[in-house]
Amino acid sequence: MRLSYGNRLAVSLFAGAAMFLMALPVLAHAILLESSPSINTTVAGPSIPIKLRFNVRIDATRSRLTLVTPDASTQLLAISKNAPADILASQAQGLIPGEYRIRWQVLASDGHITRGEIPFKVMQP
Amino acid sequence: MARLLQIFGFLSVLFRGGTLTFGSLTIGGIVFLNFVARIANSQSETVTQICLRWIRRAAVALAVMQMAYILASSLILMQSADMTMGDVSGANFVLAGILAIASALAIVALSGVQRPKIYAVMLAPAALILVSSVMTSHAMARLDYRFPLAVVTALHQGATATWLGGLFYLLIAIPRSPDNQFARQLIARFSKLALISVAVLAAAGFTLSLAYVGSIPAIYGTSYGIMVATKVVLFGTLLLLGALNFQIARSPSGGSVISSLKRFGEAELGIGITVILTAASLTSLPPAIDLKADRVSRQEIAARLAPQIPRLASPAVQDLPEDVYAAEVTAFNGGTLSSASFVPGQAGTRPNTPAEKSWSEYNHHWAGLIVLAIGLLAFLAQTKHFPWARNWPLLFLGLSLFLFLRSDPETWPLGPNGFWVTLQDPEVLLHRIFSLLVIGLAIFEWRVQTGRVATGNARLVFPALVAVASALLLTHSHSLGNIKEEVLAELSHAPLAILGVVAGWSRWLELRLPAENKVRDRMAWLWPTCLVLIGLLLLNYREM
Numbered sequence: 127m128r129l130s131y132g133n134r135l136a137v138s139l140f141a142g143a144a145m146f147l148m149a150l151p152v153l154a155h156a157i158l159l160e161s162s163p164s165i166n167t168t169v170a171g172p173s174i175p176i177k178l179r180f181n182v183r184i185d186a187t188r189s190r191l192t193l194v195t196p197d198a199s200t201q202l203l204a205i206s207k208n209a210p211a212d213i214l215a216s217q218a219q220g221l222i223p224g225e226y227r228i229r230w231q232v233l234a235s236d237g238h239i240t241r242g243e244i245p246f247k248v249m250q251p
Numbered sequence: 252m253a254r255l256l257q258i259f260g261f262l263s264v265l266f267r268g269g270t271l272t273f274g275s276l277t278i279g280g281i282v283f284l285n286f287v288a289r290i291a292n293s294q295s296e297t298v299t300q301i302c303l304r305w306i307r308r309a310a311v312a313l314a315v316m317q318m319a320y321i322l323a324s325s326l327i328l329m330q331s332a333d334m335t336m337g338d339v340s341g342a343n344f345v346l347a348g349i350l351a352i353a354s355a356l357a358i359v360a361l362s363g364v365q366r367p368k369i370y371a372v373m374l375a376p377a378a379l380i381l382v383s384s385v386m387t388s389h390a391m392a393r394l395d396y397r398f399p400l401a402v403v404t405a406l407h408q409g410a411t412a413t414w415l416g417g418l419f420y421l422l423i424a425i426p427r428s429p430d431n432q433f434a435r436q437l438i439a440r441f442s443k444l445a446l447i448s449v450a451v452l453a454a455a456g457f458t459l460s461l462a463y464v465g466s467i468p469a470i471y472g473t474s475y476g477i478m479v480a481t482k483v484v485l486f487g488t489l490l491l492l493g494a495l496n497f498q499i500a501r502s503p504s505g506g507s508v509i510s511s512l513k514r515f516g517e518a519e520l521g522i523g524i525t526v527i528l529t530a531a532s533l534t535s536l537p538p539a540i541d542l543k544a545d546r547v548s549r550q551e552i553a554a555r556l557a558p559q560i561p562r563l564a565s566p567a568v569q570d571l572p573e574d575v576y577a578a579e580v581t582a583f584n585g586g587t588l589s590s591a592s593f594v595p596g597q598a599g600t601r602p603n604t605p606a607e608k609s610w611s612e613y614n615h616h617w618a619g620l621i622v623l624a625i626g627l628l629a630f631l632a633q634t635k636h637f638p639w640a641r642n643w644p645l646l647f648l649g650l651s652l653f654l655f656l657r658s659d660p661e662t663w664p665l666g667p668n669g670f671w672v673t674l675q676d677p678e679v680l681l682h683r684i685f686s687l688l689v690i691g692l693a694i695f696e697w698r699v700q701t702g703r704v705a706t707g708n709a710r711l712v713f714p715a716l717v718a719v720a721s722a723l724l725l726t727h728s729h730s731l732g733n734i735k736e737e738v739l740a741e742l743s744h745a746p747l748a749i750l751g752v753v754a755g756w757s758r759w760l761e762l763r764l765p766a767e768n769k770v771r772d773r774m775a776w777l778w779p780t781c782l783v784l785i786g787l788l789l790l791n792y793r794e795m
Contacts, residue, residue, distance in 0.1 A: 156392075157537045181541035182392035188342055190332045212394055231332060236392040237344030238263075238535070239327060 155238035157181045158230070163246040171221040171248040176203065176214075176228060178244075183211040183235040190231045191216050196224030203228075211235075221248045266320035267387075268531035270351065271408075273316055274380050275527055276309035277358060278409065279416015281377040284370050287417065287440045288424060298424045298437070299370075305423065306373075307362045313380070314355040321348040347386035354379040381409050389463060389538055400462055407455035411530075414448035415523035417441060422516050425509060434509050438500050445493065453486075463538035472546030473539040474738050478529060481745045485526050488753065492519045495770065507765035514763040518756040525722045525752060545734040547742070555739050561616035561790050562609060570606035571660055603736075608794040614657050615792035621650045623786025629779040632700065641700040644713070647693035651686045658682040685720065692716045714759035714778075721751025736794065743792050747785055754781035 162177040163169045176191065191203040191214060201218075209215040214230065226248060231241040284302045288295055325339045339345060354376035361373050385391070385408065390400035421441045428434035460479055470476035496515045499508055603611075628643035659679045662668040695712035698704045724744055757777040764771040 155535055155537055157541055159541075181537060183394060185342060188328060188332065188334065188338065233328065233342060234392045235343055236389060236534075237324065237342070237347070237387045238392075239324065239331075241331075 155182070155236070156184070156232050156234045156240040158242055158244075161228075161244050163228075163244065165244050166246065168247040168249050170251045171223065172251070173217065173219045174221060174248070176216040176218055177209075178214045178228075178230055180212050180214075180232060180234075184214060185233040185235060186214060188233040189214055190229075192229040193218050194227040194229060196222070196226065200229075223247075223249050263320065263323060263535075266316050266323065267534060268528050269316035270313060270320060271384065271527055271531045272524065273309050273313035274351070274384055275408075275412040275416040276419060277306060277313055277355065277416070278377045278380060278412035279414070279418070280306035280309060280420050281358070281370075281373045282413045282444070283417040283420040283424075283441070285374060286444055287421070287437060289367065289370065295433070297427045297429070301423055301427055302420050303362045305420065307359050310355040310358040310362070314352045314359075317348045317351045317355070317383075321345055343391065344387055347383045350386070351380050351383035354383065381405055381412070384408055388534065393462075396462065400459070403455045403458045403462075406451055407459060410448040410452035410455065411527065414445050414452065415520065415527060417444065417448075418516055418520045418523065422513060422520065425513055431509060435500070438496075438509075438512055442497055442500050446497075449490065449493065456483075456486075463540055465540040468546060468548075469539035469542070471552060471742070472548065472738065473542050474734075474741050475533065475536045475539040475542070477738065477741050477745050478533050478536065479539075481749060482526055482529050482533075484749050485522055485529070485752065489519055489522055489526070492522070507767045510765045511768045511770075514760060514765075517763065518760055521718055521756060521759075522752060525718075528722065542734070547735050547738045551735070551739070552742060555793055556743075556791065558791055559793065561619070562612045563616060565613040566606045566609045568660055568665055571604070571610060603794070605795065610657075610660065611794050612792065614653075615789050617653060618650060619786050619789025619792070621646055621653070621786075622782060622789060626779050626782030626784075626786050629782055630776075633775055633779055642697065644693045644695075644697035644700055647689050647696075651689035651693065654682065654689065655686040658685075681723070685723075688716055688720055710762050711759065714755045714762065716755075717758065718752055718755025721748045721755060724748040724751060740794065743788065747788055750781045750785050750788070754778040754785070757781070 157180065158178060159181055160179045163174060178191075186205050186207065186209065189205065191205055193201045193203055195201065203216040203218060206215040214232065218226075224247070226246055228244040228246070229241065230244070231239065233239055280302055284299065284306065288298050288302050321344070324344055325336065325342075328334055328339050328342070329336065357376040358373055361369050361376070382405070385401050385405045388401070388404045388408075390397060390404045393400055418441075421437060424437055425434045428437060464470055464473075464476050464479055470480055492515050496512055496519070499511050499515070502508060625643050625646050628640045628646070631637040631640035632643060656665065659682055660666050662679055663670040692713055695704075695709055695716075699710045699713065704710060724747060754777075757774040761771055761774040761778070764774070
């Protein structure tokens with residue numbers, strides 16, 4: 127079967143586009159601009175305020191903050207509903223001294239899902 | 252689900268690129284139908300019908316891509332954030348996707364109604380597709396000037412769709428025109444539309460660059476800036492082709508005029524789709540203006556680009572990390588992995604070892620030598636005085652073997668990971684596809700150069716593959732462990748990609764333009780020049 131000019135053009139374009147898209151970089155969109163606690167810092171426990179500021183608007187309802195404790199167990203943190211559009215805020219309580227991580231996952235208003243980690247230490251107050 | 256998570260980032264960009272491309276074809280088709288094809292002339296019926304058929308196909312493809320995008324993103328959100336379908340359903344990307352699907356299906360339904368008045372009605376769902384696209388653009392997530400940026404984005408995307416999407420319909424409409432006069436009418440009307448679109452596109456693009464890039468150092472110092480600069484260069488190439496078309500369209504009638512216009516149009520469309528897909532990859536990069544730290548300075552670029560003797564001796568395989576996957580897990584657990592943002596499925600990146608960098612430089616430098624030899628021989632062959640030089644495509648076989656052996660030392664045949672890993676890791680798979688492409692390229696072009704194939708589509712395999720492979724290179728991601736190294740790698744790959752795109756399409760035009768068109772002779776020398784320059788640039792590629 128001989129393809130028409132339109133079909134050949136479309137098939138070539140589709141094949142080219144498909145191959146091109148296979149190589150697109152998988153890079154994150156939302157950037158964590160600053161956080162409290164900051165990455166690799168030591169803070170005084172047992173109660174610490176958590177604040178993450180991003181470069182874009184965040185859909186807080188569909189974003190998550192998880193605390194990884196020194197014994198590797200995880201605890202979902204409640205996200206404040208009153209924070210500005212680019213900030214995820216929460217509060218971690220009852221933290222004993224040790225190494226922790228905050229795992230964050232955000233849904234930006236443009237539909238991109240991004241995640242990351244903030245390692246930090248807690249010391250005696 | 253684990254596999255979906257692993258390839259999520261890749262899938263989301265794939266579907267995003269698909270929606271942009273098919274969205275452009277749908278919108279461009281409807282605009283073409285209303286403002287170009289509907290000439291007050293009963294002879295346009297054939298053209299109208301072919302346009303409607305392709306609008307329908309593009310709209311169906313758009314709906315499928317949007318469904319896939321919503322499904323993949325929703326599943327990831329539900330799985331990774333422990334949400335229900337109900338929780339996810341109110342998300343902005345779901346609402347935008349539903350709007351696009353409903354609009355696309357409305358277009359499919361309307362395109363079946365054989366009444367000219369309906370064609371104007373189709374402009375409404377086309378506008379809604381544009382709105383849906385803007386809803387998932389950078390503009391929607393900005394903290395300041397959200398509404399003005401959304402309007403400018405809509406103008407930018409709408410003008411792109413009108414010009415490049417419409418060009419596809421012009422190319423399929425020309426052969427179906429009842430006579431040359433009708434075809435010239437189509438071209439003249441489309442030229443006017445394209446001129447307006449280009450002006451809007453350029454103005455909106457400039458405004459968006461001010462908002463998202465913001466300064467000269469951000470252009471060369473960030474990945475986003477480099478990609479925008481690449482888009483601008485390719486846009487310049489498109490303008491050049493457009494200007495050639497414009498000139499021809501105004502020249503006196505002649506047998507070769509329509510043919511020349513079609514051939515320039517093909518190259519314009521090919522480069523145009525490359526630009527649209529580059530734009531799709533831009534949506535997954537953070538805007539340059541947001542990256543204040545880790546920008547590459549002019550001094551760092553000058554130091555990296557300063558000419559040095561090529562590295563022609565390779566480090567031993569034993570010096571490389573035995574298993575890159577295991578090394579990444581170790582780095583992640585040890586806390587030495589980057590804690591910067593990453594998309595679900597990625598584990599972040601670790602810095603490359605000096606041996607890995609030397610290995611990569613060696614690969615680029617030997618590849619550069621081979622490509623330089625190919626370019627010089629192609630030059631000689633074009634002079635017609637050295638018939639033996641026409642065998643230059645065979646050098647690509649050596650390049651293919653070299654890429655196959657060296658591009659992924661951690662996998663078979665050099666490394667511990669078996670052959671099937673090839674099919675699981677997108678990057679390794681891509682390298683293997685590249686190797687196969689290069690073999691295809693060598694065989695087809697050798698047959699063309701040595702006169703075994705004189706006519707037909709086989710002649711177009713070489714230019715098409717060079718153009719596509721170069722477009723691939725434009726977005727070939729480098730996981731080099733930190734943002735600066737990735738920017739520096741992209742800085743060297745962007746010119747390679749641009750030269751490759753120009754090489755591919757200039758060879759295409761050399762083969763496709765009618766003999767009477769003098770541009771053809773210039774194209775015959777342009778692509779070997781590009782190949783020589785690619786070889787030289789590869790020889791100076793460095794990672795440290």
